[in-house]
Amino acid sequence: MITEFIGHFHPLVVHLPIGILIFTFILEIIQLKSKTKFDQAILIGTIIGTVFAIVSATMGWLLSLDGGYDEKLLNNHQYAGWILCFFCILLVIVKMFFSANVYFDKLNKSLWSIIIIVLFLVGHFGGSITHGADYLSLDLSAGNKEVKKALSIDSISALPTEKQAQVNTYEGLIYPLLDAKCIQCHNSEKKKGNLQLTSIDLILKGGKKGPALTAYNANQSLMIQRMLLDPANDKHMPPKGKPQLNNKEINLIYWWVQHGALVNDKLGNALLNDTVKNLIASKIVPAFPTLSLPQTSLVDSNKINTLKQLGLIVQPIAKGIGYVDLSAMNAALLNDVQAQKISILDSHLVWLNLANTKITNKGIANLSSCKNVIKLNVAYTSLNDDAIGLLNQFTKLSYLNIVGTSITDNGLAKLNLSNNFKSLYCWNTKITQGGVDQFKKRYPNIQINF
Amino acid sequence: MHEYLKLKYQQNRRDFLRGSALGLGGIALGSLLGCNSKPSQKIISQILEEQNVPLGSPHFLPKAKRVIYLFQSGGPSQMELFDYKPKLYEMHGQEIPASVMGKNRISGMVNNQYAFPLAKPATNFSQFGTNGTYVSDLIPHTASIIDDLCVVRSMVTDQINHEPAVIFTQTGNQLSGRPCMGSWLSYGLGSMNENLPSFIVMLSKGGGDQPISSAAWSSGFLPSHHQGVQFMTGKDPILYLNTPDGIDRMDRRRALDFIKNFNQLQNENLHDPEIESQINQAEMAYRMQLAIPDIADLSNEPQHILDMYGEDVLVPGSFAHNCIMARRLAEKDVRFIQLYHLGWDHHGALASGIKRATKQTDQASAALVKDLKQRGLLDDTLVIWGGEFGRTSFSQGKLTPEGFGRDHHPGAYSIWMAGGGVQPGLVYGETDDFAHNVVNDKVHVHDFQATLMHLLGIDHEKFIFKTQGRRYRLTDVSGNVIHNLIA
Numbered sequence: 001m002i003t004e005f006i007g008h009f010h011p012l013v014v015h016l017p018i019g020i021l022i023f024t025f026i027l028e029i030i031q032l033k034s035k036t037k038f039d040q041a042i043l044i045g046t047i048i049g050t051v052f053a054i055v056s057a058t059m060g061w062l063l064s065l066d067g068g069y070d071e072k073l074l075n076n077h078q079y080a081g082w083i084l085c086f087f088c089i090l091l092v093i094v095k096m097f098f099s100a101n102v103y104f105d106k107l108n109k110s111l112w113s114i115i116i117i118v119l120f121l122v123g124h125f126g127g128s129i130t131h132g133a134d135y136l137s138l139d140l141s142a143g144n145k146e147v148k149k150a151l152s153i154d155s156i157s158a159l160p161t162e163k164q165a166q167v168n169t170y171e172g173l174i175y176p177l178l179d180a181k182c183i184q185c186h187n188s189e190k191k192k193g194n195l196q197l198t199s200i201d202l203i204l205k206g207g208k209k210g211p212a213l214t215a216y217n218a219n220q221s222l223m224i225q226r227m228l229l230d231p232a233n234d235k236h237m238p239p240k241g242k243p244q245l246n247n248k249e250i251n252l253i254y255w256w257v258q259h260g261a262l263v264n265d266k267l268g269n270a271l272l273n274d275t276v277k278n279l280i281a282s283k284i285v286p287a288f289p290t291l292s293l294p295q296t297s298l299v300d301s302n303k304i305n306t307l308k309q310l311g312l313i314v315q316p317i318a319k320g321i322g323y324v325d326l327s328a329m330n331a332a333l334l335n336d337v338q339a340q341k342i343s344i345l346d347s348h349l350v351w352l353n354l355a356n357t358k359i360t361n362k363g364i365a366n367l368s369s370c371k372n373v374i375k376l377n378v379a380y381t382s383l384n385d386d387a388i389g390l391l392n393q394f395t396k397l398s399y400l401n402i403v404g405t406s407i408t409d410n411g412l413a414k415l416n417l418s419n420n421f422k423s424l425y426c427w428n429t430k431i432t433q434g435g436v437d438q439f440k441k442r443y444p445n446i447q448i449n450f
Numbered sequence: 451m452h453e454y455l456k457l458k459y460q461q462n463r464r465d466f467l468r469g470s471a472l473g474l475g476g477i478a479l480g481s482l483l484g485c486n487s488k489p490s491q492k493i494i495s496q497i498l499e500e501q502n503v504p505l506g507s508p509h510f511l512p513k514a515k516r517v518i519y520l521f522q523s524g525g526p527s528q529m530e531l532f533d534y535k536p537k538l539y540e541m542h543g544q545e546i547p548a549s550v551m552g553k554n555r556i557s558g559m560v561n562n563q564y565a566f567p568l569a570k571p572a573t574n575f576s577q578f579g580t581n582g583t584y585v586s587d588l589i590p591h592t593a594s595i596i597d598d599l600c601v602v603r604s605m606v607t608d609q610i611n612h613e614p615a616v617i618f619t620q621t622g623n624q625l626s627g628r629p630c631m632g633s634w635l636s637y638g639l640g641s642m643n644e645n646l647p648s649f650i651v652m653l654s655k656g657g658g659d660q661p662i663s664s665a666a667w668s669s670g671f672l673p674s675h676h677q678g679v680q681f682m683t684g685k686d687p688i689l690y691l692n693t694p695d696g697i698d699r700m701d702r703r704r705a706l707d708f709i710k711n712f713n714q715l716q717n718e719n720l721h722d723p724e725i726e727s728q729i730n731q732a733e734m735a736y737r738m739q740l741a742i743p744d745i746a747d748l749s750n751e752p753q754h755i756l757d758m759y760g761e762d763v764l765v766p767g768s769f770a771h772n773c774i775m776a777r778r779l780a781e782k783d784v785r786f787i788q789l790y791h792l793g794w795d796h797h798g799a800l801a802s803g804i805k806r807a808t809k810q811t812d813q814a815s816a817a818l819v820k821d822l823k824q825r826g827l828l829d830d831t832l833v834i835w836g837g838e839f840g841r842t843s844f845s846q847g848k849l850t851p852e853g854f855g856r857d858h859h860p861g862a863y864s865i866w867m868a869g870g871g872v873q874p875g876l877v878y879g880e881t882d883d884f885a886h887n888v889v890n891d892k893v894h895v896h897d898f899q900a901t902l903m904h905l906l907g908i909d910h911e912k913f914i915f916k917t918q919g920r921r922y923r924l925t926d927v928s929g930n931v932i933h934n935l936i937a
Binding site: 289329 | 505506507508509510511512513642643644645782783823824825826829871907
């Protein structure tokens with residue numbers, strides 16, 4: 001346990017000998033060219049560099065006991081590291097005990113050459129282990145790779161249906177997910193837990209704890225189990241601090257495993273399945289609720305001010321949207337003449353609350369230009385059955401509140417509602433159970449609260 | 451003097467430094483490139499303008515316009531109310547399995563207990579509604595409206611003691627000092643009725659021992675007129691609101707205008723937001739003088755409505771009375787109505803304690819939902835019923851039929867919501883066989899807060915207030931909207 005922990009400091013400590021040795025080497029060169037004497041400093045630099053080289057090589061060895069690295073790269077790195085330590089020690093011995101020797105200069109120069117070459121090799125191997133062998137090579141195929149990555153649930157749901165069907169499920173959806181969130185640590189060079197997720201064969205081969213997935217059985221699949229663990233759990237994947245899979249991504253991988261983890265299946269087949277269809281469609285890429293009305297310009301602020309002077313509260317229903325919500329909450333004395341002013345909002349008015357005002361049937365008649373009213377509340381006004389014909393002109397209605405009015409069964413029978421209509425509130429009116437039953441026969445899907 | 455200058459220029463130190471760094475840098479760059487430094491000045495003013503502007507309108511189309519939060523302070527037991535676990539009856543008296551107990555935090559009150567015997571619920575359950583949802587026999591009225599409710603059985607919080615847990619639920623942080631939900635919404639969305647405060651708090655009497663602190667309805671660093679206005683439990687809901695005998699209302703108006711002039715004069719010099727709050731509050735009080743007596747007068751409520759809420763409805767300060775008041779305030783478009791009922795902290799004698807608490811709250815909670823529904827208000831009013839945490843499935847202290855109790859448990863608890871765009875009839879989330887750990891669809895307090903904001907049309911990640919050099923949100927750096935709860 002503690003040895004592994006110490007090993008984890010290897011990537012940190014390893015930079016000390018590199019820096020110190022290179023700096024000492026630079027001093028050697030300056031001394032050679034300019035005849036300035038740095039002997040003392042060079043000796044100290046060599047000794048400290050050597051000590052840190054040994055310390056970090058030891059830590060590296062402890063870290064390698066963790067396992068999960070590409071063996072060939074690891075061996076190269078390790079051998080080069082020990083060789084470096086050996087030559088460093090040799091250099092220290094030469095500098096301390098043989099500085100008066102006639103061969104000292106030649107020995108010194110050749111040892112330094114070996115050390116610098118080996119140092120670069122060690123560094124390169126080490127870098128390849130942590131960053132991948134192709135980290136420093138210019139990737140000319142980067143363009144292609146981007147296309148592969150650009151496919152995601154969001155981008156696929158944006159595609160037209162016939163194009164969606166052409167997408168290969170594994171290549172288009174699953175692999176890019178694994179590539180983004182898993183393969184960083186489970187690849188041919190850095191196989192944590194001895195697991196590689198780069199191809200289906202390697203996934204099935206699995207790692208230390210066995211196969212990563214069992215086709216057709218997501219619950220028994222190790223990789224799914226690990227993804228579903230509580231994020232605080234040590235065994236949860238991806239580990240704490242790494243980019244996590246979100247719910248819809250996990251659901252997608254879950255579905256893929258549950259349906260056989262096929263690699264040649266086209267999304268066309270998958271789309272026949274409701275789970276994936278929902279995933280691709282709206283439910284999983286939650287759209288914000290919107291009005292099913294076209295874009296419109298913002299309401300002129302002069303119009304809003306005119307209405308505010310009547311005590312009416314007028315607000316856009318959301319930021320940057322031209323449709324407004326009007327409430328007469330603070331204008332209990334609003335009469336038909338004043339209410340006529342509301343019609344200046346014409347098609348911009350979608351929510352209208354005239355409850356508890358002095359408005360009558362005539363006032364409603366004046367609002368015929370407000371065609372887009374979706375929610376209308378005329379509770380506790382003096383509206384009666386004659387108003388129903390006027391209410392019918394609001395063809396976009398989905399909510400109507402006539403609570404506390406004197407509307408009767410006759411009025412209810414005359415009410416014509418569109419397919420978009422959802423809920424009608426007619427409690428505390430003269431409407432009877434019989435009238436409601438009649439209404440339910442006409443509109444079985446509308447929620448009526450009586 | 452420094453403070454004065456700072457306020458005068460409405461600029462805090464950090465922005466000044468940043469502004470001057472940009473400014474000087476811009477000047478240096480400008481002289482290098484041979485052009486003037488105007489563009490960088492524009493950047494400075496933008497930085498200042500972007501700060502702390504209330505939303506005004508929601509980010510997107512809201513499903514709810516108002517919230518009524520029936521807070522059940524003390525921690526109602528999920529095992530006795532909404533989370534039916536037959537296993538607890540079977541394993542009554544046995545030690546809770548170690549795998550279930552896990553490494554969960556337990557409070558200091560049971561830390562020294564040598565045994566943790568499971569306790570069977572002090573009630574029975576029956577199925578209700580079209581989905582056959584199991585609901586406790588203690589809450590028949592709530593059970594009768596189960597098809598209108600969205601029950602969340604998988605709530606999780608971070609806190610194990612009352613005060614921090616209440617503050618955490620209300621403000622998103624365990625320490626007091628941040629604004630609560632009601633204040634955020636009052637500040638962000640503003641008022642829908644200029645004669646009433648947009649955030650009103652009512653506490654019910656007769657509940658129990660655990661007190662609740664007013665920090666739970668504090669506006670924190672937001673302007674102080676957004677704090678919750680607490681209605682008193684006596685005859686006058688708001689103290690000292692009435693004009694004294696012999697004083698004419700017009701005299702009051704003149705006096706207010708005179709004081710307001712002084713305040714405005716001072717504000718021109720100091721730009722202190724608290725002066726603006728003071729002006730706002732005085733004006734609000736004046737308008738409330740007419741609105742409040744009307745709200746508080748229940749004499750025009752028909753008898754059958756009063757009967758719905760239960761026999762206590764006419765007792766000021768009872769939960770039932772506060773519920774009918776909440777409906778009346780919702781009718782008047784008050785944005786956030788916060789009720790607190792105390793008395794759910796059943797460490798001992800749970801069986802009798804929970805019987806009392808449910809009797810005080812069940813009928814009125816259900817009546818409120820029904821009453822809002824018949825008036826057409828439930829569509830855009832979100833009603834929430836829930837406490838600050840749950841309770842343990844094992845007994846606190848000795849397991850006796852009458853005496854046993856349950857300790858605080860943050861790892862799983864149940865709440866319900868209704869109206870305001872949540873999915874009616876839904877039961878969301880799942881706990882293990884002991885109602886001890888959440889096994890499916892966890893809803894953290896921050897997720898709940900994010901979802902609440904979403905229902906009101908607010909993107910919780912974009913609703914930000916900057917103070918003391920740092921940006922704050924209700925959900926701070928956490929929270930995911932639970933879209934599956936939304937209809």
